[in-house]
Structure formats: C-alpha cells, structure tokens
C-alpha cells in the first residue's frame with residue numbers, strides 16, 4: 001500500500017501535522033505551494049491536509065481540480081482549525097462547503113486543533129480576526145480570536161495514524 005501526504009498551509013501548523021504523519025507512516029510529503037503534486041496514480045491512499053481560513057479550506061481548489069485523480073483512492077482529510085472542540089455542526093458545514101460531494105461520501109475527515117500566534121500574522125489576517133472577534137458571540141471563541149491559541153500537539157495525529165495503518169494492513173490482507 002503506497003500513501004502520500006499532500007498539504008497546503010500558511011503559518012506552520014498544518015505543515016507540522018503533515019510532517020508528523022509522514023514521519024510516523026514513512027510516507028513522502030508534498031507541500032503544493034513548493035512542489036506540484038504529480039504522479040498521484042502511483043498511490044493507493046492520500047492524506048490531504050488543509051487549514052480553514054474564514055470558512056474555506058486552503059485545499060478547496062486542489063480537491064476540486066483533483067476529483068478524478070482521487071476517484072479510486074482512499075482519502076483521509078485532516079482539517080486544521082479553531083473549531084475542533086465538540087463543534088460537529090460547524091465541522092459538517094466546513095466539509096459540505098469545501099469538499100466535492102462525491103469525494104465527501106467516500107473519504108474520512110479528521111479535525112485537528114490549530115494555532116494562531118497573533119504577532120506572526122500578516123496585517124490582513126490580523127484585521128480579519130480583529131473584525132471577526134467583534135461579531136463573535138461565543139466568549140471562548142472571541143478570546144481565541146483576540147489572544148491567539150495553540151492546540152498543536154503530536155498526540156492529535158495518533159487516531160489518524162492508527163486509522164491509516166488499519167486501512168493499509170486490511171488492504172494488504174485482502
């Protein structure tokens with residue numbers, strides 16, 4: 001079973017999760033910003049990593065453009081964001097809005113806690129969060145948007161690693 005980790009991030013948290021996965025599963029890793037994700041045909045499963053920015057997955061267009069390349073593959077999507085704690089409704093909306101329907105039915109999605117370090121954000125992203133915080137009603141979320149947060153931990157990929165191992169071992173045994 002051959003797999004690959006493909007991701008796009010902005011401030012490093014998705015890249016961190018992607019490299020933990022690649023390291024644990026001995027998979028090649030592709031950052032689509034620096035390397036084209038070519039040769040997908042040779043892989044049996046693909047682990048796609050994306051953060052959420054204002055409700056949009058940074059991998060949305062890539063998923064759309066690669067629907068046919070992913071058609072006969074197992075896809076594990078890991079979404080890195082702020083909406084991970086018991087927020088199933090929000091997660092459903094993110095998936096529905098960003099993942100082509102055919103792919104959504106077949107893939108498995110995992111939501112992993114991300115990170116925001118306010119001082120590292122671009123001026124534009126800082127403004128987006130600042131204005132977003134004004135409208136946010138949930139006090140906990142508001143605080144995260146104002147002060148930043150860091151939920152990135154190695155242990156969060158354990159479930160995904162186990163699932164990928166179970167998948168590739170089951171396929172080998174068949």
Ligand SMILES: Cc1cc2nc3c(=O)[nH]c(=O)nc-3n(C[C@H](O)[C@H](O)[C@H](O)COP(=O)(O)O)c2cc1C
Pocket residue numbers: 008009010011012013014015051052053054055056080081082083084113114115116121124125126128129
């Ligand atoms: C401007 C901005 C907008 C964001 N919008 C959302 C959002 O709509 N939903 C969410 O759950 N998280 C949101 N986040 C949190 C990011 O998804 C999170 O910080 C993630 O870890 C970023 O990944 P990266 O470090 O790989 O770029 C936002 C963060 C920033 C800075």
